[in-house]
Amino acid sequence: MGAQPHLPGPHSHMNEAANVCEASKGGKRAGVKPSSSAAHSSQVHKSKRLKSDLLEASLGYEQTGPANCSKYKRYDEFKCWVCGDQSSGNHYGALTCEACKLFFRRHSSAIMSANSSSSSPTSSSSSASSSSNFAATSNISHCIQRNCQITLQTRSSCPECRYRKCIAVGMGLNRTTFGRHTSIQKSKYNAKCNDLFAEIMKLFVGLKENLANKLINLNDLNLFQLSNLVIPVKVLANPAGSSISSGHGSSVNNMIVNRHDLEAHLFRFYSDVVDLMAPPKQSLSSERVRKIPINILITFCLIFGYNLINDPSDSSAKSLAKSNFNLSTNNFQLKQILKQIKQIEQQFDTFAIRIKIIYFLLIMYTSFSMCSDQLDDYFLFAINNDEVNDIQRTFLDLLNSELDFQKNTVASTRVSLLLKLDQFI
Amino acid sequence: MGAQPHLPGPHSHMNEAANVCEASKGGKRAGVKPSSSAAHSSQVHKSKRLKSDLLEASLGYEQTGPANCSKYKRYDEFKCWVCGDQSSGNHYGALTCEACKLFFRRHSSAIMSANSSSSSPTSSSSSASSSSNFAATSNISHCIQRNCQITLQTRSSCPECRYRKCIAVGMGLNRTTFGRHTSIQKSKYNAKCNDLFAEIMKLFVGLKENLANKLINLNDLNLFQLSNLVIPVKVLANPAGSSISSGHGSSVNNMIVNRHDLEAHLFRFYSDVVDLMAPPKQSLSSERVRKIPINILITFCLIFGYNLINDPSDSSAKSLAKSNFNLSTNNFQLKQILKQIKQIEQQFDTFAIRIKIIYFLLIMYTSFSMCSDQLDDYFLFAINNDEVNDIQRTFLDLLNSELDFQKNTVASTRVSLLLKLDQFI
DNA sequence: CAAAAAGGTCACAAGGTCAC
DNA sequence: GTGACCTTGTGACCTTTTTG
Ligand SMILES: [Zn+2]
Ligand SMILES: [Zn+2]
Ligand SMILES: [Zn+2]
Ligand SMILES: [Zn+2]
Numbered sequence: 001m002g003a004q005p006h007l008p009g010p011h012s013h014m015n016e017a018a019n020v021c022e023a024s025k026g027g028k029r030a031g032v033k034p035s036s037s038a039a040h041s042s043q044v045h046k047s048k049r050l051k052s053d054l055l056e057a058s059l060g061y062e063q064t065g066p067a068n069c070s071k072y073k074r075y076d077e078f079k080c081w082v083c084g085d086q087s088s089g090n091h092y093g094a095l096t097c098e099a100c101k102l103f104f105r106r107h108s109s110a111i112m113s114a115n116s117s118s119s120s121p122t123s124s125s126s127s128a129s130s131s132s133n134f135a136a137t138s139n140i141s142h143c144i145q146r147n148c149q150i151t152l153q154t155r156s157s158c159p160e161c162r163y164r165k166c167i168a169v170g171m172g173l174n175r176t177t178f179g180r181h182t183s184i185q186k187s188k189y190n191a192k193c194n195d196l197f198a199e200i201m202k203l204f205v206g207l208k209e210n211l212a213n214k215l216i217n218l219n220d221l222n223l224f225q226l227s228n229l230v231i232p233v234k235v236l237a238n239p240a241g242s243s244i245s246s247g248h249g250s251s252v253n254n255m256i257v258n259r260h261d262l263e264a265h266l267f268r269f270y271s272d273v274v275d276l277m278a279p280p281k282q283s284l285s286s287e288r289v290r291k292i293p294i295n296i297l298i299t300f301c302l303i304f305g306y307n308l309i310n311d312p313s314d315s316s317a318k319s320l321a322k323s324n325f326n327l328s329t330n331n332f333q334l335k336q337i338l339k340q341i342k343q344i345e346q347q348f349d350t351f352a353i354r355i356k357i358i359y360f361l362l363i364m365y366t367s368f369s370m371c372s373d374q375l376d377d378y379f380l381f382a383i384n385n386d387e388v389n390d391i392q393r394t395f396l397d398l399l400n401s402e403l404d405f406q407k408n409t410v411a412s413t414r415v416s417l418l419l420k421l422d423q424f425i
Numbered sequence: 426m427g428a429q430p431h432l433p434g435p436h437s438h439m440n441e442a443a444n445v446c447e448a449s450k451g452g453k454r455a456g457v458k459p460s461s462s463a464a465h466s467s468q469v470h471k472s473k474r475l476k477s478d479l480l481e482a483s484l485g486y487e488q489t490g491p492a493n494c495s496k497y498k499r500y501d502e503f504k505c506w507v508c509g510d511q512s513s514g515n516h517y518g519a520l521t522c523e524a525c526k527l528f529f530r531r532h533s534s535a536i537m538s539a540n541s542s543s544s545s546p547t548s549s550s551s552s553a554s555s556s557s558n559f560a561a562t563s564n565i566s567h568c569i570q571r572n573c574q575i576t577l578q579t580r581s582s583c584p585e586c587r588y589r590k591c592i593a594v595g596m597g598l599n600r601t602t603f604g605r606h607t608s609i610q611k612s613k614y615n616a617k618c619n620d621l622f623a624e625i626m627k628l629f630v631g632l633k634e635n636l637a638n639k640l641i642n643l644n645d646l647n648l649f650q651l652s653n654l655v656i657p658v659k660v661l662a663n664p665a666g667s668s669i670s671s672g673h674g675s676s677v678n679n680m681i682v683n684r685h686d687l688e689a690h691l692f693r694f695y696s697d698v699v700d701l702m703a704p705p706k707q708s709l710s711s712e713r714v715r716k717i718p719i720n721i722l723i724t725f726c727l728i729f730g731y732n733l734i735n736d737p738s739d740s741s742a743k744s745l746a747k748s749n750f751n752l753s754t755n756n757f758q759l760k761q762i763l764k765q766i767k768q769i770e771q772q773f774d775t776f777a778i779r780i781k782i783i784y785f786l787l788i789m790y791t792s793f794s795m796c797s798d799q800l801d802d803y804f805l806f807a808i809n810n811d812e813v814n815d816i817q818r819t820f821l822d823l824l825n826s827e828l829d830f831q832k833n834t835v836a837s838t839r840v841s842l843l844l845k846l847d848q849f850i
Numbered sequence: 851c852a853a854a855a856a857g858g859t860c861a862c863a864a865g866g867t868c869a870c
Numbered sequence: 871g872t873g874a875c876c877t878t879g880t881g882a883c884c885t886t887t888t889t890g
Contacts, residue, residue, distance in 0.1 A: 099873050178581050179881030180861045524881050604889025605853035
């Protein structure tokens with residue numbers, strides 16, 4: 001089964017492996033253009049021209065093809081969202097390699113059978129429980145730090161963290177797809193989008209795991225510190241901290257994070273997004289000040305279920321009480337955001353994390369585009385209700401297209417979502 | 426960021442939801458494209474680009490109206506009767522998507538070849554047998570619960586139930602049609618369907634009013650007549666007539682109707698439906714005998730809450746005791762039907778009459794498609810439990826889509842239902 | 851011819867296998 | 871338990887046939 005005997009003629013069975021590999025590769029350089037236009041011109045005919053054209057085009061620049069282009073590592077530009085290896089396609093709702101595909105199937109079915117046998121009615125949402133009791137239901141050793149980096153080399157060392165990452169990137173046994181892709185999925189430049197998206201995903205997953213070490217216990221706060229809790233206590237009109245955790249399900253819990261810690265952990269991602277979104281001329285001077293606009297922080301906490309506290313030990317005058325960030329006027333917006341988040345979590349199971357990220361990006365981007373001239377302002381944006389409506393309409397479009405994705409076999413929505421992100425580049 | 430300015434126009438800016446539709450079929454019909462291509466020439470700028478693009482995209486999606494996503498998903502308002510996807514036309518006698526079309530062809534031919542090889546002379550009609558021994562003749566794993574819901578997501582998970590649903594909606598390799606449709610029929614499609622439905626509604630309403638004059642009081646029956654009560658007395662295992670009215674709420678009351686009267690009132694509607702459903706060649710010779718198959722009558726009485734009594738004055742030998750209609754073997758089916766009726770009345774309030782009509786039509790249709798060669802038989806069909814399950818599953822799908830209809834604005838379900846009727850014209 | 855459906859093709863993923 | 875490779879079902883798109 002020699003992989004590279006590139007004679008134009010006898011390619012009866014090799015064509016799938018070969019041309020998928022270089023089709024995705026060919027998009028980078030300009031060599032793909034004449035072939036496609038030629039195919040278009042000759043499209044008027046109805047004989048077998050198309051097939052031969054495709055073969056010719058694929059063979060035209062194949063010879064530079066890397067030797068690692070195996071039949072099962074087709075998408076050399078698409079990395080596995082779990083381990084970063086070359087992915088072999090869309091498996092269970094995520095671009096993964098063959099190894100992670102099989103890993104997820106094995107352990108998902110093992111967990112499902114274990115859950116069904118010990119059918120405890122107290123189990124909460126399926127994904128969360130399956131993710132949480134992974135070590136309990138399977139016979140894998142329990143991970144202690146629970147935030148192992150999953151790479152190509154380390155993916156076999158901690159199955160629990162690997163499985164949790166599979167869940168985090170949205171894999172699910174019911175998210176299977178079948179059959180050939182639609183033509184948009186083959187468009188070459190969604191590869192870049194996938195990379196971008198995977199990058200953002202990685203940032204967020206790591207961010208959330210890192211933040212877990214910095215959480216503050218609610219009971220450790222004194223009254224003065226409680227008065228500095230920014231969200232969601234005041235927004236939700238829960239003056240006492242006792243009933244915070246009962247507020248909004250999994251979204252709003254009593255994970256309290258110091259503002260300084262949050263800024264430190266979020267800043268890398270923040271500056272990356274700013275670099276993506278803002279024009280280079282007004283790009284954030286990254287090293288000047290490691291501060292993040294307060295409304296960005298608030299939005300982040302709202303979306304991802306943290307409670308933000310202004311660091312009491314911070315002696316700077318940046319206390320929220322003295323700031324010009326008017327919480328009351330933004331109350332409506334924040335409530336709207338919370339409403340959207342609830343809707344997300346009802347409709348999407350493990351996929352909610354991705355939606356949240358997209359939502360957050362949308363809000364960030366909109367804030368930048370709204371007030372791009374005030375980029376240096378510490379309080380970045382104060383959008384009005386019309387603009388909130390714009391965000392929500394956009395976001396609802398995204399929701400609908402995600403629903404379409406969930407019920408369709410094709411990953412078209414992901415492509416469109418990523419295309420949407422790709423505009424910022 | 427320069428990914429967009431590709432010269433082959435149509436890909437440039439409609440990269441969100443809209444291009445899911447047109448990117449695949451860029452060259453199909455050039456009529457709708459110019460508007461979009463003209464719009465995004467100024468799109469190179471970056472400020473506010475996201476917002477305007479999103480708005481454009483969302484608006485442009487509606488303005489093209491029924492411009493469909495793909496050439497092969499033409500009928501966006503017509504769903505696949507099997508899986509609910511967008512259908513691509515009439516395939517093998519049912520509106521199906523491309524996937525279900527091919528699925529049915531593959532498995533039908535596989536089953537037929539398997540049947541021909543093991544030519545068992547006991548096989549009755551082709552469709553019924555192929556439905557029953559699907560798992561036996563093909564190498565697909567046998568389904569255990571045999572009533573899987575076939576949706577877009579689940580259609581690939583249980584081939585057996587999918588195939589049985591294909592049979593249930595009336596698909597058949599011998600039901601092929603060719604050639605273009607007449608423009609008159611195409612233009613009048615929806616109108617005719619709506620008219621047809623309204624006509625059926627009128628028929629049913631008048632029927633119920635007319636029957637009210639012919640009702641027999643339960644107390645007026647003597648013991649011999651009571652023994653001729655067909656349903657639901659025997660079915661519900663209520664040997665005495667005293668507790669009939671307490672049976673099933675409003676559905677089963679003590680409205681007792683003579684069989685002759687029921688036939689007289691129902692025959693007009695019955696022959697209309699038969700003319701719709703049966704091919705014209707074997708259409709019922711309407712004037713020969715004004716009789717309706719007993720199981721059709723029973724089903725009608727079950728659904729609409731009548732008690733059927735064989736006319737004691739009728740001296741013909743059509744007594745149920747002498748007939749070959751085995752009530753005990755049909756007991757399960759009738760109970761199932763009653764269960765469905767209860768469910769209908771719980772879920773739908775004033776809407777129940779429409780649902781009941783649809784259900785009745787479905788059962789009638791299924792009976793005809795199952796045993797079309799026995800159309801002249803007085804006892805039309807004797808469906809087995811599998812086929813009852815098929816009917817119920819189909820009906821549950823219809824219920825769900827009716828729920829969608831109730832909360833959505835589009836009349837998609839009505840259209841698809843009426844298309845189902847319209848295909849027999 | 852155009853339109854519509856039947857039939858064909860082959861990319862794609864799910865699941866299995868078998869060395870390790 | 872892991873993962874490279876394979877088999878098989880599936881489906882988007884394409885081609886051919888049939889009919890108005
Ligand atoms: Zn991987
Ligand atoms: Zn770990
Ligand atoms: Zn279908
Ligand atoms: Zn099944």
